[in-house]
Amino acid sequence: MVAQIPISVAALVRDGLVLLVHRHPLRLRYPDCWDLVGGHVESGESSHQAVSRECLEELGVRVHDPVPIPMTISDPNLDMHAFLVTRWDGEPVNAAPEEHDDLRWFQPRDLADLKLAHPASLSSILTAIQIATG
Template sequence: MIKVVAAVIRRGQKILICRRPEGKNLAGYWEFAGGKVEEGESKRQALVRECREELGITLSVGAEIFRAVHDYPQYSVDISFFDCTICEGQPVAKEHSRIEWVGADELKDYQFCPADGDLIEILSRGQSGI
């Protein structure tokens, strides 16, 4: 089981999404910024590190808003999603082919990684508290 963290980064009514680059597993799918939790690292530390590496930003990490376990054919992920805001920098797609700010009602227009599916459903319905 791979432990993964993901940032639901908000700016006003928009959420930042990232497209996986060619040559990577699940290339072309959209996701939230984040990545694997390394040994000795907390979930929050991993999220701050990953977003600095992937987007060149410093995050303020809020509450864990959702958790999902998903089985892919070759591996399983345990992914924790956190509500986040940017405290420093402007996001740049350093490791993704594209990044976009979209409204919650637009999320279903994008093809997300399967592990993100349940959260996309909740966010797109505008459920309060998430």
Template sequence: MKQIACAILLRDGCILLGRRTPQRRFYPDCWDVLGGHLEAGETPERALIREVQEEAGVTPLHYRLVATLPDPDPARNDEARYHVFVVTGWTGGEPRMLGDEHSEIRWIPIDEAARLPDLAIEAYRDLFRSLARPRTIG
């Protein structure tokens, strides 16, 4: 089973999303969080750090696992498990688009991100909405 680390970078009520290039095999031209496949022997946390460094040039410092999702398209023969992390702190300055996986990256308000018609994975909507809700203590 393929394992995928996903990073929801969160800042000032916005999420950093990347628009996947039209040439991508899965979810072409859709908005997606940063991330990618775990390499052999790699933990989800280590893959998270590596993928964010490769795609945005920053190193996650403060992050937490918020969900582990099954493959959103069970009709595919290559099942996957998505490890979704919220990242609230990083080093390396302002995230910037690196590589050729995305045609653009953009900070999008959480409520707007949850309503995007071309979001790569439908289950992200509920995760985004949960991040927008105020937390109560006790």
């Protein structure tokens, strides 16, 4: 059996909206679809450290107090670690245009109509929005 690839992702939530990034159509894995920001957990790095690093590298923001949330995905090759983020410094921008060609804030009602990298994660993302909005 192949070892799972550890991945950390963040659901940035503000004013009832969630930020998603659109994966570049030329990406090898999950091209041309919407996803949470994040990426591989590097050797010697915790999932918490990875999500903070990824948000800085890909969005240019410093996150505060990422809260672990359950994340359901259907890819057995990935060990997914998801975090809810409601506080950060800076305004998110596409700081990794080679990885993403767009980023947008979405209403929860619009998520089901999107082509998501991990469609099974939809309920987890909606739960994160509910938690964030109280």
